[in-house]
Amino acid sequence: MTHWEDFYNTHLPPTDFEDNRSLLKEFCERHNKLKNRIVLVTSGGTTIPLEHNTVRFVDNFSAGTRGSSSAEYFLDHNYAVIFMYRQKSLEPFTRHFTGQQFFDMLDITDNGQSTTITVKPDSVDVFAPILAKYKHARESQMILYMSFTSVVDYMWLLRATCECLTAFEDRAVLYLAAAVSDFYIPQDKMPTHKIQSGEGPPTISLQLVPKMLAPLVNLWVPHAYVVSFKLETDENLLIAKARDSLSKYKHKLVIANILQTRKHRVVFVTPTTSYEVHLSREQSLQGLEIEEPIVADVVLKHSEFININFNTDQRQRGSVVASK
Amino acid sequence: MTHWEDFYNTHLPPTDFEDNRSLLKEFCERHNKLKNRIVLVTSGGTTIPLEHNTVRFVDNFSAGTRGSSSAEYFLDHNYAVIFMYRQKSLEPFTRHFTGQQFFDMLDITDNGQSTTITVKPDSVDVFAPILAKYKHARESQMILYMSFTSVVDYMWLLRATCECLTAFEDRAVLYLAAAVSDFYIPQDKMPTHKIQSGEGPPTISLQLVPKMLAPLVNLWVPHAYVVSFKLETDENLLIAKARDSLSKYKHKLVIANILQTRKHRVVFVTPTTSYEVHLSREQSLQGLEIEEPIVADVVLKHSEFININFNTDQRQRGSVVASK
Numbered sequence: 001m002t003h004w005e006d007f008y009n010t011h012l013p014p015t016d017f018e019d020n021r022s023l024l025k026e027f028c029e030r031h032n033k034l035k036n037r038i039v040l041v042t043s044g045g046t047t048i049p050l051e052h053n054t055v056r057f058v059d060n061f062s063a064g065t066r067g068s069s070s071a072e073y074f075l076d077h078n079y080a081v082i083f084m085y086r087q088k089s090l091e092p093f094t095r096h097f098t099g100q101q102f103f104d105m106l107d108i109t110d111n112g113q114s115t116t117i118t119v120k121p122d123s124v125d126v127f128a129p130i131l132a133k134y135k136h137a138r139e140s141q142m143i144l145y146m147s148f149t150s151v152v153d154y155m156w157l158l159r160a161t162c163e164c165l166t167a168f169e170d171r172a173v174l175y176l177a178a179a180v181s182d183f184y185i186p187q188d189k190m191p192t193h194k195i196q197s198g199e200g201p202p203t204i205s206l207q208l209v210p211k212m213l214a215p216l217v218n219l220w221v222p223h224a225y226v227v228s229f230k231l232e233t234d235e236n237l238l239i240a241k242a243r244d245s246l247s248k249y250k251h252k253l254v255i256a257n258i259l260q261t262r263k264h265r266v267v268f269v270t271p272t273t274s275y276e277v278h279l280s281r282e283q284s285l286q287g288l289e290i291e292e293p294i295v296a297d298v299v300l301k302h303s304e305f306i307n308i309n310f311n312t313d314q315r316q317r318g319s320v321v322a323s324k
Numbered sequence: 325m326t327h328w329e330d331f332y333n334t335h336l337p338p339t340d341f342e343d344n345r346s347l348l349k350e351f352c353e354r355h356n357k358l359k360n361r362i363v364l365v366t367s368g369g370t371t372i373p374l375e376h377n378t379v380r381f382v383d384n385f386s387a388g389t390r391g392s393s394s395a396e397y398f399l400d401h402n403y404a405v406i407f408m409y410r411q412k413s414l415e416p417f418t419r420h421f422t423g424q425q426f427f428d429m430l431d432i433t434d435n436g437q438s439t440t441i442t443v444k445p446d447s448v449d450v451f452a453p454i455l456a457k458y459k460h461a462r463e464s465q466m467i468l469y470m471s472f473t474s475v476v477d478y479m480w481l482l483r484a485t486c487e488c489l490t491a492f493e494d495r496a497v498l499y500l501a502a503a504v505s506d507f508y509i510p511q512d513k514m515p516t517h518k519i520q521s522g523e524g525p526p527t528i529s530l531q532l533v534p535k536m537l538a539p540l541v542n543l544w545v546p547h548a549y550v551v552s553f554k555l556e557t558d559e560n561l562l563i564a565k566a567r568d569s570l571s572k573y574k575h576k577l578v579i580a581n582i583l584q585t586r587k588h589r590v591v592f593v594t595p596t597t598s599y600e601v602h603l604s605r606e607q608s609l610q611g612l613e614i615e616e617p618i619v620a621d622v623v624l625k626h627s628e629f630i631n632i633n634f635n636t637d638q639r640q641r642g643s644v645v646a647s648k
Contacts, residue, residue, distance in 0.1 A: 047383070051557070056505075059371070059383045063412075088387075088412065094427060099418025102426050103458050106443070115452045117443035119430070128439045134427050181380075233375070 004210040010187060013156040020146055021160050024082070027144040028164035031080040037171045037302070039079045040161050042178035043067020044086025046151040048185060048206070057150075058206075062179035064089030066229070066262075066291060070175060073295035075137050079173070080144075082165075084157055086178070087147040093134035097127075151181045151209060158212060162220035170309050172224040173302050174216070179231065184209050213249040223309075225302045226251035233259045242269035253301065255294065264290055268297065328534040334511060337480040344470055345484050348406070351468040352488035355404040361495045361626070363403045364485050366502035367391020368410025370475040372509060372530070381474075382530075386503035388413030390553070390586070390615060394499060397619035399461050403497070404468075406489075408481055410502065411471040417458035421451075475505045475533060482536060486544035493547040494633045497626050498540070500552045508533050537573040547633075549626045550575035557583045566593040577625065579618065588614055592621065 031038055044067065045060030068090040071083045075092070083092060097105075105123040109116050119127055137143045146161070148154040165172040183206035217226055228251060232238050235258055242254040246269065256267040265278040277297060279290050355362055368391065369384030392414040395407045399416070407416060421429075429447040433440050443451055461467045470485070472478040489496040507530035541550055552575060556562050559582055566578040570593065578593045589602040601621060603614050 050382075056382060056384055058374070058380060060380055091423060094423025097423070097426075099415060099421070099423075102421075103418060103455060106455060108452060108455055108459070115448050117448055117452060117455065119441035124439050124441055128432060128441060131427060131430060131432055131441065135432070 004212055004215050007155065007210050008159070011152045011155070014148070014150075014153040017156055017160070020157060023144060024146070024161055024164045027080070027082065027141075028167065030141070032167050035171070036080045037078070037173070038082070038165065038168050039074045039173040039175055040082045040084060040165060041067050041071045041074065041175045042084045042154075042158070042180075043071070044089030045179040046086065046154045046181045047149055048151055048181050048183065049190065050185060051190060058181065058183070060179040060181050062086070062089065064091075065095070067175075067177040068092050068095045069289050069291040070177060070295050071143070072133070073292055074173075074175075074299075075133070075142055077295065077299045079299075080142050081137075082144050082146065082161060084146045084148065084154075084161065084178070087149050091145070092137075092143070093130055096130055151184050154178065154180060155212060158216070159220065162216060165224060166221050169223040170225065170306050172221060173298065174221065174224055174226045175298065176213075176226070176228045180209070182209055183207065211249070213245075213251065217249050217251045225253075225305050227253045227255060227298060230254055230256040231259060231262070232256070239267065239269060239274060242267070242274075246271050252305065253298070266290065266294060270301075328536055328539050331479065331534050332483070335476045335479070338472070338474075338477040341480055341484070344481060347468060348470070348485055348488045351404070351406065351465075352491065354465070356491050359495070360404045361402070361497070362406070362489065362492050363398045363497040363499050364406045364408060364489060365391050365395045365398065365499045366408045366478075366482070366504075367395070368413030369503040370410065370478045370505045371473055372475055372505050372507060373514065374509060375514060382505065382507070384503040384505050386410070386413065388415075389419070391499075391501040392416050392419045393613050393615040394501060394619050395467070396457070397616050398497075398499075398623075399457070399466055401619065401623045403623075404466050405461075406468050406470060406485060408470045408472065408478075408485065408502070411473050415469070416461075416467070417454055420454055475508050478502065478504060479536060482540070483544065486540060489548060490545050494549065494630050496545060496548040497622065498545065498548055498550045499622065500537075500550070503555065504533070506533055507531065535573070537569075537575065541573050541575045549577075549629050551577045551579060551622060554578055554580040555583060555586070556580070563591065563593060563598060566591070566598075570595050576629065577622070590614065590618060594625075 028038070043062075044064035045062035047057040047059050050056040050058065064085055067083070067085060069092070071081050071092040074081050081092075085091060105119050105127065107118050107120055109118070146157055148157055162174075165174070185205070186207055189205070189207075213226075213228060228245060228249075230238065230242050230245065232241065238256045238258060242256040245254050252270065254269045256269055257265070264284055265276060267274055267276055277290065277293050279288055279293075352362070367386075368388035369386035371381040371383050374380040374382065388409055391407070391409060393416070395405050395416040398405050405416075409415060429443050429451065431442050431444055433442070470481055472481055486498075489498070509529070510531055513529070513531075537550075537552060552569060552573075554562065554566050554569065556565065562580050562582060566580040569578050576594065580591045580593055581589070588608055589600060591598055591600050601614065601617050603612055603617075
């Protein structure tokens with residue numbers, strides 16, 4: 001495995017990196033002044049290019065459902081949201097409609113002089129509250145969108161975001177829902193041109209991506225509330241792997257889920273507890289999303305975490321005074 | 325390389341295959357009765373799953389721009405269009421707007437009693453003609469959407485479509501713009517569960533996908549006008565590879581393009597000629613799309629092809645009569 005510092009030393013930042021860094025800085029400074037809570041939600045999969053002129057890449061399955069819906073619920077809890085998502089994956093609010101669904105909701109009327117386009121009355125009931133929330137989030141500048149494609153883009157954005165979040169101390173949550181590739185092909189092992197099929201089937205040799213959770217928890221945002229996700233297809237491995245992760249990286253919470261049941265069941269694993277959050281059949285049928293109770297629970301745990309820190313601070317201050 | 329028949333024998337069709345086949349049959353029978361011309365436009369990339377419970381896959385880069393825009397222009401030329409596209413890739417008409425662009429075009433007004441949502445007047449000019457064309461194509465049932473994800477889904481849909489198109493004889497165009505993977509992992513070499521990173525970086529051994537253009541041209545739609553695409557990153561290989569393809573598969577036209585310049589320049593390669601179709605700088609700046617002249621040229625060539633067949637038929641009939 002490459003050391004994390006070597007990874008940044010050998011892979012250039014994406015071309016729009018400095019622009020994104022300015023946006024991040026402005027967004028964070030504003031919300032930090034307001035003493036707001038803030039969450040970084042990462043969402044969607046990352047790609048590993050197989051060639052420099054990228055025609056082929058390895059991808060991680062992730063539509064971005066978990067991240068994009070969670071971002072909406074964090075906004076409901078008055079968190080400022082940095083939504084860091086894979087380009088073309090689902091986004092908060094717009095995720096509720098595909099392109100064709102939009103077009104089919106619309107009526108055109110032409111009275112000879114002017115054309116108007118309106119949303120059909122029977123679609124307004126569903127659409128209006130979503131559109132209103134979107135407009136509110138944009139106008140109050142409570143959400144910042146940042147997109148990535150490759151695992152390298154992701155890593156650069158992640159570190160830059162942490163550099164801005166560290167000032168929030170325990171008011172920051174990192175909700176790392178993106179499906180980040182474990183493997184990559186180092187720059188110097190990548191062919192320049194498209195691999196030719198005439199040369200026979202290629203064998204792709206991958207290398208392990210350094211686990212950024214280690215420097216993230218220990219160095220970049222040591223006071224933040226960090227939540228990671230574990231997706232497995234094998235139930236037997238799930239809890240054990242979540243515990244391994246917690247004891248290795250020392251963060252606060254792993255939300256563990258199985259690919260096939262992830263839409264209605266997850267397991268919250270902390271260093272001392274593990275419990276299920278799930279939707280009943282009725283709740284699923286009513287259209288409730290599991291991200292609503294997931295985010296509510298994370299927010300609750302985050303509040304407890306801030307209170308514990310506050311009490312510890314008070315006690316330490318108290319004891320300092322007492323010992324004078 | 326696997327033989328094409330073995331590929332179908334060892335890979336199951338996608339779960340929605342029979343539904344799609346019924347839709348295809350109905351669509352084709354209707355348009356064949358009307359003696360319409362028809363085009364199959366394939367669009368977007370295919371995936372190769374790396375595991376049975378798919379978490380990771382190899383993907384081909386393709387947003388679906390070429391296919392989705394070409395489908396619109398074929399509709400302008402009164403072709404019935406089967407739009408066979410990678411799920412989540414760009415689609416005709418809706419491709420012009422992202423989700424956020426839609427939301428930002430809309431105004432909500434609430435007069436206390438009812439809520440209305442309208443498209444802002446300054447967006448209507450751009451949006452109305454696109455929406456009108458979309459509605460016309462849907463209402464006149466000139467377009468059928470079929471989606472795929474993996475290379476296996478694609479192969480099954482491609483053959484089923486050809487089975488329906490063969491009745492159109494030379495009135496059918498196959499415009500194969502999808503970026504189909506050259507490689508895949510056979511079912512029996514695929515692990516059931518997610519590859520574990522603890523086991524060290526995996527080595528992925530790929531196999532060549534059989535070239536379906538061979539049975540397609542020779543057996544499935546022997547009378548159709550078949551157009552394939554070649555995308556390369558190396559200019560030096562481009563024309564030679566296009567010629568190789570034509571002499572191997574005996575179809576009518578290869579549209580060759582370089583990844584970096586594909587938005588404003590392609591080369592039409594036929595068995596006897598090769599010439600460039602490109603946009604000038606002014607045309608690009610005016611927002612003209614290269615797919616407009618590409619499709620116009622393909623339609624022209626298709627008409628010539630039908631006329632030649634017609635004349636040959638007439639001559640043969642004439643000579644049969646003469647020899648009686």
